Amino acid sequence: GHADLLYDVTKWRQAGEDRVFERRHLPRLQAGQIGGLGLSIWTTVEQDSIWSAHPDWDGWRRTEEMMARAREELAECPWLALVRTAAEARKAQAEGKLFAFLSVEGMEPVGDRLERLEQYAQWGVRMGMLTWNEENLLACGAGGNPDRGLTELGREAVRRMQRLNILPDVSHTSDRSFWDIMDLAEGPVIASHSNCRALCDVRRNLTDDQLRAIRDTGGVVGLNLYRGFVGGASMDALVAHVEHFLHLDGEKTLCIGGDLDGCEALAAGMNGAEDVPQLYEALEKQGYGKALLEDIFWNNLRRLL
Numbered sequence: 001g002h003a004d005l006l007y008d009v010t011k012w013r014q015a016g017e018d019r020v021f022e023r024r025h026l027p028r029l030q031a032g033q034i035g036g037l038g039l040s041i042w043t044t045v046e047q048d049s050i051w052s053a054h055p056d057w058d059g060w061r062r063t064e065e066m067m068a069r070a071r072e073e074l075a076e077c078p079w080l081a082l083v084r085t086a087a088e089a090r091k092a093q094a095e096g097k098l099f100a101f102l103s104v105e106g107m108e109p110v111g112d113r114l115e116r117l118e119q120y121a122q123w124g125v126r127m128g129m130l131t132w133n134e135e136n137l138l139a140c141g142a143g144g145n146p147d148r149g150l151t152e153l154g155r156e157a158v159r160r161m162q163r164l165n166i167l168p169d170v171s172h173t174s175d176r177s178f179w180d181i182m183d184l185a186e187g188p189v190i191a192s193h194s195n196c197r198a199l200c201d202v203r204r205n206l207t208d209d210q211l212r213a214i215r216d217t218g219g220v221v222g223l224n225l226y227r228g229f230v231g232g233a234s235m236d237a238l239v240a241h242v243e244h245f246l247h248l249d250g251e252k253t254l255c256i257g258g259d260l261d262g263c264e265a266l267a268a269g270m271n272g273a274e275d276v277p278q279l280y281e282a283l284e285k286q287g288y289g290k291a292l293l294e295d296i297f298w299n300n301l302r303r304l305l
Contacts (some may be wrong), residue, residue: 001222001257001301002103002171002193003273006039008261010069011050019076026079029098031274035298036089036098037260038192041066041125042105044132059109060116067123084124086305101305103169103192106132106141107157114157121164126305127192128161129169130154130177140174142203149176158184167219167304170194171204171257178210188219188304193257195224196244200231211245215253220300221245222257225279227265235268235282242283242296251292255301 005025012020029037043062045051051062074082081092083099092099102125110116120128130136130150133143138154150158158168158181168185170178171194181189191214197205206214206221214221223241224230230237245254260273270278283293 001038001190001220001255002040002105002224003037003258003260004040004042004105005037005261006066006070007042007050009073010066013069013072014050019073021073021077021080025273028272028274032272032276034098034273034276035093036083036302037100037258037273038103038127039070039100040103040105042132043109044106044134059111063109082124083305084126086302089302089305101126103127103129104166105129106134106136106172107138108132108134108136110138110157112137112153114153114160117157117160117164117166121166125166127167127169127190129172129192130157130181132172139177139180141172141177142174144174146175146203148174150180155180155184162186170210170214171222174203175207175210182213182217185217187217189214189217190219190221190304191257192220192222193224193226193259194221195229195241199237199240199244200229202229204229208248211248211250211253215248215250220253220255220304221250222255222301224257224259225266225270225276226259226263227267228263229259230267233267233269235278238267238279239282239286243286252295252300254296256297 009020043059079097081097081099083089083101089099104120104125107130130139131141133141135144138157139150140148168181168189169192170181171191191206195205197207227233
């Protein structure tokens, strides 16, 4: 559901490298038996980020740079198909390709120009977070005041996103922003990479009421493999989040979020995409059947496309 590979692609292409997906990521994706993944457009400026060398670039200029580098990369990767729908994903799979869909991780670059949502849609974006962890003109993120939510501009952005078939993604919102989005929901809402707050009490995880609310929209919740959102380093701790959500009738809602390449310390000694099968095997040992595991690892997320 969520991978920060486009950031890595942008970094290495700016340094003069080509075929970054193929050289640096394809072997790991193949080892992990990954069939498809969400590629996030993340342009937040942090210390020592790739954007530090361009302090005059605003958020939209950074977005255009990342998309330009992505287009260059995709042109060199015939084995990777950018898709918008499940039919396109199935076609890519039938041709022996991996597929990817685009998401936006933080819409600060939109500012007050909501017509930029149309540009996201033209690029093929299917999921979007109004904010990363900050507060911006649209909403308050998980790093802000939990009682601050959407602005009027943010409310209009959610309405417009839904008309454009861009699914609202609440993984980085404040609690108030979450419920404001739910009030506006006309279809599925997702949390692409968040865990259960009942087991790990951090701002980026979801309460049981939030998990149920997403379930009831027909959306999905993507399990985050980051150790800091699991609350423990062991596989048992990660499996506990799966079990907790399944106890909330989440069989058709839970998927694999990952946060691959977006964090350094994964749970259970995993290093990246190549280790995702370890989670599948751990759940098999817990007695989960093949049909349920295929829903969690494949069907639930693809259904939304």
